[in-house]
Amino acid sequence: MARIAVDMDEVMADALGEHIHRYNKAFGTQIERAHLHGKHLKEVIPAEHHRASHEIVHCEDFFAKLKVMDGAQEALEAMSKEHEIYIVTAAMEVPASLAPKYVWLQEHFPFISSMNYVFCGNKHVVQADYLIDDNARHFKLFGGEGILFDAPHNKKVTGYKRVHNWHEAKALFCTSESEQKQACLT
Amino acid sequence: MARIAVDMDEVMADALGEHIHRYNKAFGTQIERAHLHGKHLKEVIPAEHHRASHEIVHCEDFFAKLKVMDGAQEALEAMSKEHEIYIVTAAMEVPASLAPKYVWLQEHFPFISSMNYVFCGNKHVVQADYLIDDNARHFKLFGGEGILFDAPHNKKVTGYKRVHNWHEAKALFCTSESEQKQACLT
Numbered sequence: 001m002a003r004i005a006v007d008m009d010e011v012m013a014d015a016l017g018e019h020i021h022r023y024n025k026a027f028g029t030q031i032e033r034a035h036l037h038g039k040h041l042k043e044v045i046p047a048e049h050h051r052a053s054h055e056i057v058h059c060e061d062f063f064a065k066l067k068v069m070d071g072a073q074e075a076l077e078a079m080s081k082e083h084e085i086y087i088v089t090a091a092m093e094v095p096a097s098l099a100p101k102y103v104w105l106q107e108h109f110p111f112i113s114s115m116n117y118v119f120c121g122n123k124h125v126v127q128a129d130y131l132i133d134d135n136a137r138h139f140k141l142f143g144g145e146g147i148l149f150d151a152p153h154n155k156k157v158t159g160y161k162r163v164h165n166w167h168e169a170k171a172l173f174c175t176s177e178s179e180q181k182q183a184c185l186t
Numbered sequence: 187m188a189r190i191a192v193d194m195d196e197v198m199a200d201a202l203g204e205h206i207h208r209y210n211k212a213f214g215t216q217i218e219r220a221h222l223h224g225k226h227l228k229e230v231i232p233a234e235h236h237r238a239s240h241e242i243v244h245c246e247d248f249f250a251k252l253k254v255m256d257g258a259q260e261a262l263e264a265m266s267k268e269h270e271i272y273i274v275t276a277a278m279e280v281p282a283s284l285a286p287k288y289v290w291l292q293e294h295f296p297f298i299s300s301m302n303y304v305f306c307g308n309k310h311v312v313q314a315d316y317l318i319d320d321n322a323r324h325f326k327l328f329g330g331e332g333i334l335f336d337a338p339h340n341k342k343v344t345g346y347k348r349v350h351n352w353h354e355a356k357a358l359f360c361t362s363e364s365e366q367k368q369a370c371l372t
Contacts, residue, residue: 091305092300092303098284098288099281113307114281114307115278115307116308116311117305117307118304118305118307119277119284119304120304125272126311127312128311
């Protein structure tokens with residue numbers, strides 16, 4: 001059993017999808033995830049839109065309605081049976097997200113206790129064996145192993161184990177049924 | 187330099203004082219801190235008031251206006267010059283406290299970065315050398331040393347180093363001026 005810290009935005013919750021959707025709606029643009037290869041949204045929009053784009057994320061209702069990332073619920077439910085899962089999110093960067101994030105986690109991930117939520121700034125203060133995150137900057141001072149969750153902005157980041165989706169994350173951390181059978185036979 | 191995790195309620199913020207004040211106002215009682223020697227407020231009020239007393243703390247505005255504990259600002263400002271200070275609060279027990287706690291910290295402790303706030307459930311997930319807390323239950327699985335901050339409910343708790351106020355906490359963690367002078371002479 002390992003202790004696995006899991007980031008929220010871009011890992012459990014599709015914050016980028018919602019950000020792009022709201023930005024396109026506000027400015028009549030047609031930006032897609034595929035346009036952001038190796039870049040943050042901020043890097044592909046005009047400088048005069050930076051403030052408005054920033055305000056989208058700081059809206060009270062932004063975090064409340066985010067879609068769950070494909071396969072996150074099933075994978076985390078399976079992983080939580082074998083490991084100790086902590087949700088570790090840099091919520092202090094957007095204080096308006098604190099309450100909505102709590103409600104969102106309770107709604108979509110009821111099998112993870114709120115005692116295992118960590119709303120913080122610096123993530124390296126959390127003691128865990130692994131940190132699944134789309135931002136490699138959190139790995140630098142972290143004491144465990146960083147697992148990079150694939151996202152448009154991190155396509156060019158190297159030096160860390162990368163999982164492309166929750167199917168891969170689950171495979172990395174869960175004893176598969178076939179392995180269990182094998183273990184019974186030997 | 188050590189990393190010191192510091193609890194909020196009953197350590198930085200006088201939550202008990204406000205709880206007693208609101209309870210007395212609601213029920214016309216005259217409970218004082220001194221009546222709680224070795225006990226929580228819950229243990230000295232009638233069972234039929236437990237729910238109302240619980241609701242006092244879960245009020246949206248409860249955490250916003252708490253008084254700062256005597257000497258906390260001066261001591262933590264001095265300590266933060268020699269150590270890495272993290273505010274670690276079990277905010278998930280009262281989700282309505284998340285946003286007010288953030289605002290309160292910004293207002294009263296502006297010298298501590300919000301990157302050093304940790305709003306969590308289980309505190310033992312935080313990696314620090316010390317945890318200053320009034321609840322000894324947080325020390326059990328904590329990897330560092332627990333420092334018990336004196337409070338009415340913990341008067342009978344033994345087995346931990348106890349500080350009775352912020353003056354003592356500061357003395358424990360700050361190199362005093364006289365010691366600095368001594369160091370220069372030797």
